[in-house]
Amino acid sequence: MSTSPSSFPRYAVTADVVIFSLQEGILKVLLIRRGRAPFAGKWALPGGFVEPDESLEGAACRELEEETGVRDVYIEQLYTFGEPGRDPRGRTITVSYIALVPAGVAGRAGDDAAEAAWHSVAALPELAFDHRQIVDYALQRLRYKLEYTSVGFELLPDEFTLGQLQAAYEIVLGERLDKRNFRRRILESGILDEVGRKTEAAHGRPALLYCYRHDAVKEVKARRLFP
Amino acid sequence: MSTSPSSFPRYAVTADVVIFSLQEGILKVLLIRRGRAPFAGKWALPGGFVEPDESLEGAACRELEEETGVRDVYIEQLYTFGEPGRDPRGRTITVSYIALVPAGVAGRAGDDAAEAAWHSVAALPELAFDHRQIVDYALQRLRYKLEYTSVGFELLPDEFTLGQLQAAYEIVLGERLDKRNFRRRILESGILDEVGRKTEAAHGRPALLYCYRHDAVKEVKARRLFP
DNA sequence: CCAAAAGTGTTGGTTTTACACCCATGG
DNA sequence: CCATGGGTGTAAAACCAACACTTTTGG
Numbered sequence: 001m002s003t004s005p006s007s008f009p010r011y012a013v014t015a016d017v018v019i020f021s022l023q024e025g026i027l028k029v030l031l032i033r034r035g036r037a038p039f040a041g042k043w044a045l046p047g048g049f050v051e052p053d054e055s056l057e058g059a060a061c062r063e064l065e066e067e068t069g070v071r072d073v074y075i076e077q078l079y080t081f082g083e084p085g086r087d088p089r090g091r092t093i094t095v096s097y098i099a100l101v102p103a104g105v106a107g108r109a110g111d112d113a114a115e116a117a118w119h120s121v122a123a124l125p126e127l128a129f130d131h132r133q134i135v136d137y138a139l140q141r142l143r144y145k146l147e148y149t150s151v152g153f154e155l156l157p158d159e160f161t162l163g164q165l166q167a168a169y170e171i172v173l174g175e176r177l178d179k180r181n182f183r184r185r186i187l188e189s190g191i192l193d194e195v196g197r198k199t200e201a202a203h204g205r206p207a208l209l210y211c212y213r214h215d216a217v218k219e220v221k222a223r224r225l226f227p
Numbered sequence: 228m229s230t231s232p233s234s235f236p237r238y239a240v241t242a243d244v245v246i247f248s249l250q251e252g253i254l255k256v257l258l259i260r261r262g263r264a265p266f267a268g269k270w271a272l273p274g275g276f277v278e279p280d281e282s283l284e285g286a287a288c289r290e291l292e293e294e295t296g297v298r299d300v301y302i303e304q305l306y307t308f309g310e311p312g313r314d315p316r317g318r319t320i321t322v323s324y325i326a327l328v329p330a331g332v333a334g335r336a337g338d339d340a341a342e343a344a345w346h347s348v349a350a351l352p353e354l355a356f357d358h359r360q361i362v363d364y365a366l367q368r369l370r371y372k373l374e375y376t377s378v379g380f381e382l383l384p385d386e387f388t389l390g391q392l393q394a395a396y397e398i399v400l401g402e403r404l405d406k407r408n409f410r411r412r413i414l415e416s417g418i419l420d421e422v423g424r425k426t427e428a429a430h431g432r433p434a435l436l437y438c439y440r441h442d443a444v445k446e447v448k449a450r451r452l453f454p
Numbered sequence: 455c456c457a458a459a460a461g462t463g464t465t466g467g468t469t470t471t472a473c474a475c476c477c478a479t480g481g
Numbered sequence: 482c483c484a485t486g487g488g489t490g491t492a493a494a495a496c497c498a499a500c501a502c503t504t505t506t507g508g
Binding site for chain 2: 497498499500504505506507508
């Protein structure tokens with residue numbers, strides 16, 4: 001941030017969000033079908049230009065809320081993509097974000113009435129721009145975070161059972177986990193509080209409900225939680 | 228990346244680099260003294276506006292080479308800062324990078340003849356813009372990477388002894404490490420090759436020289452290397 | 455032969471893994 | 482009383498932390 005007289009190039013800047021959620025027991029991302037060129041009719045990540053008076057994360061949160069109606073969920077910056085030529089309309093810098101929203105949130109069409117839908121990460125359609133690359137990277141980061149931290153509950157409602165939490169981890173990581181070891185680790189990590197109530201059993205024995213301890217230390221000298 | 232007709236806001240975009248190096252056995256970052264407003268006379272990270280035909284990382288590498296003369300060193304994207312108001316000249320998006328350069332590289336003044344100098348991270352002067360925040364975050368990330376991966380040798384010349392490598396880790400992490408445990412772990416990780424030569428001992432017994440195995444797997448399912 | 459840095463194994467404690475049965479509820 | 486998911490402990494293996502002496506060189 002040094003040289004240059006007073007005229008320097010300026011670029012369009014977008015905030016695009018990879019919104020993950022568990023829907024029907026599958027890890028999905030919310031995609032928007034583009035209504036206009038370029039890539040008209042193709043699916044793309046929700047996102048939009050950063051307005052002059054909002055922060056980058058603010059823009060990402062705004063997009064998230066426009067497309068899902070949810071706010072105050074987990075969101076973090078992922079990576080910034082800015083290759084010349086990645087947007088045929090002209091040079092565009094895209095600051096990407098990851099968001100985790102609880103199961104059961106419906107995608108809704110934005111103001112521009114574009115179509116929004118959840119897509120399984122295991123079977124993505126062809127995506128506009130370099131969005132496929134962004135989703136791939138986001139998924140890698142999500143798996144990594146789940147192994148080393150405890151963000152998994154961000155994919156669940158406020159109150160959940162350990163069984164649901166384990167299922168969420170298994171879906172995202174794509175592997176089975178040992179029930180006893182899983183419970184021991186999660187409970188020992190101290191990030192959960194018992195709510196003190198139980199589920200009304202649909203089948204089987206009712207389960208204790210837990211919630212996230214908001215006062216929990218975010219990241220201890222992180223030891224991997226799962227092998 | 229969806230709505231907006233055809234006119235959308237555009238912003239200046241810079242690539243700024245936190246260049247780490249070991250100088251005189253101390254972890255330092257290269258800073259540039261600003262010659263013009265805003266923050267004239269203050270120290271700042273090397274960086275500059277991204278040109279229309281270069282990638283973000285390309286811009287970061289260009290700045291790195293302009294200020295140090297080195298190329299082909301370790302560089303990775305750190306975070307993107309874009310709060311409105313962080314640059315008094317107008318809204319600026321800064322994509323920050325971390326670079327690691329071997330000990331002994333001199334900082335050199337850029338084309339604009341601004342002063343460049345290495346500063347200990349332990350005693351930074353007041354920095355321009357929000358660059359202090361960027362350096363703090365970069366240092367956190369560097370320590371984290373050193374604990375979990377093996378990038379430490381990027382701070383050393385092509386050939387180095389295990390003693391030098393351990394010293395580098397100790398300087399960055401700010402703690403003493405056990406010699407036998409350190410050697411065992413580094414060697415077992417398989418990222419080093421013996422060069423097959425020894426140092427000419429200045430004092431004491433000559434040490435075997437090692438170099439980085441360029442074919443080493445970058446990131447195995449990373450287990451922490453140091454406790 | 456002294457100073458200086460390189461090099462080298464073992465042990466005890468902790469953590470991690472693998473593994474199988476009983477419990478509470480609804481139908 | 483059966484089907485369903487919830488809940489619980491232990492033993493073997495792997496890993497990690499702590500620790501001190503011998504080797505090779507130059508002066």
